[in-house]
Amino acid sequence: MCEDSRAILDELFGKERNVVASKRKNDAHYWNEDVCKNILVSKCFNDLWKHTKYDHEGECNKRHDQFFINEFNSDKSLKKQQREKKYIEEAIAYIQDKLKEVDKILTKHEEQVEQSSKLQVADRPKEIQDRLDNMERQINLLTDQSEKMGEQGKIEESERLIMEADNLKKAREDVLLAYEGTNNPFKTYKICEVCGARQSLYETENKVKTHLDGRIHQGFSTIRVELQKLQVRRLVLEKILEEEARKQEFKEDIAKDKEQEKEREKLKDKKEKERSRSRENSREKSKKKSSKKKKDKEKEKERSKSRKHSKKHHKH
Numbered sequence: 001m002c003e004d005s006r007a008i009l010d011e012l013f014g015k016e017r018n019v020v021a022s023k024r025k026n027d028a029h030y031w032n033e034d035v036c037k038n039i040l041v042s043k044c045f046n047d048l049w050k051h052t053k054y055d056h057e058g059e060c061n062k063r064h065d066q067f068f069i070n071e072f073n074s075d076k077s078l079k080k081q082q083r084e085k086k087y088i089e090e091a092i093a094y095i096q097d098k099l100k101e102v103d104k105i106l107t108k109h110e111e112q113v114e115q116s117s118k119l120q121v122a123d124r125p126k127e128i129q130d131r132l133d134n135m136e137r138q139i140n141l142l143t144d145q146s147e148k149m150g151e152q153g154k155i156e157e158s159e160r161l162i163m164e165a166d167n168l169k170k171a172r173e174d175v176l177l178a179y180e181g182t183n184n185p186f187k188t189y190k191i192c193e194v195c196g197a198r199q200s201l202y203e204t205e206n207k208v209k210t211h212l213d214g215r216i217h218q219g220f221s222t223i224r225v226e227l228q229k230l231q232v233r234r235l236v237l238e239k240i241l242e243e244e245a246r247k248q249e250f251k252e253d254i255a256k257d258k259e260q261e262k263e264r265e266k267l268k269d270k271k272e273k274e275r276s277r278s279r280e281n282s283r284e285k286s287k288k289k290s291s292k293k294k295k296d297k298e299k300e301k302e303r304s305k306s307r308k309h310s311k312k313h314h315k316h
Contacts, residue, residue, distance in 0.1 A: 030072040036062035037087040040072045042226045048219035085237045095223045102196035109191045135172040195220040
């Protein structure tokens with residue numbers, strides 16, 4: 001058998017697949033330290049970041065055998081559910097740490113845009129500001145007219161006016177972008193909310209597609225989906241384990257009650273035996289006392305006879 005085939009069979013059925021059952025060590029299990037736990041509850045995350053700046057851990061050196069995945073999935077024990085919850089919590093912690101890196105980038109960019117915009121408002125040329133103010137007044141006027149038309153029941157006219165207002169809003173944003181985009185470097189690009197990558201606002205469709213298909217974006221997209229699945233599964237497990245804990249507590253209470261009942265029965269038997277012994281002792285004492293009285297009477301009789309006999313002898 002070639003090495004590749006042997007490796008595949010080892011992964012599927014375990015390395016001891018050909019060993020007689022009585023001689024197997026049975027020490028290869030999914031809960032062992034050398035098995036990747038992420039692949040049991042989700043997937044191995046290390047491969048998602050290979051050859052990227054987020055590849056902090058490097059290649060995973062744990063085992064990913066299908067044999068362990070099958071063993072994990074077929075295990076229906078309470079112990080397995082407890083282990084699964086632990087593995088899920090570890091996977092969630094890993095994902096949340098990764099997402100914190102993206103959140104930091106997003107927060108920093110938002111702060112930079114806000115700060116730069118505040119500085120630029122004061123420096124905005126008068127002709128630009130006048131144009132923006134005029135467009136703002138027209139937008140407000142169109143909005144008011146649209147509301148009045150709506151109140152009069154002129155729905156089509158109201159919708160036409162609101163569409164004009166929307167178009168004017170977009171035109172105003174274009175004016176702002178045309179000016180501030182060249183003067184505010186933080187407004188010439190955006191940060192991808194999925195992976196934290198910087199993207200130009202003027203990217204071509206091909207570049208956008210390249211970004212979306214890239215390893216980093218795909219990796220973060222994957223862990224966001226996996227995070228939701230893991231959180232749902234954790235809630236399910238928590239309910240199951242809570243129910244099992246209540247059942248176990250109930251069983252323990254019943255066992256405790258039975259034990260207490262046994263103790264009460266033992267105490268009752270002990271007291272009954274003590275009472276029985278006490279009654280037996282009383283009977284024994286009574287018997288001895290009665291026997292002593294009887295013997296005393298017999299002795300008295302004997303003495304009486306002896307005295308009578310003695311008197312007769314004196315008379316003669």
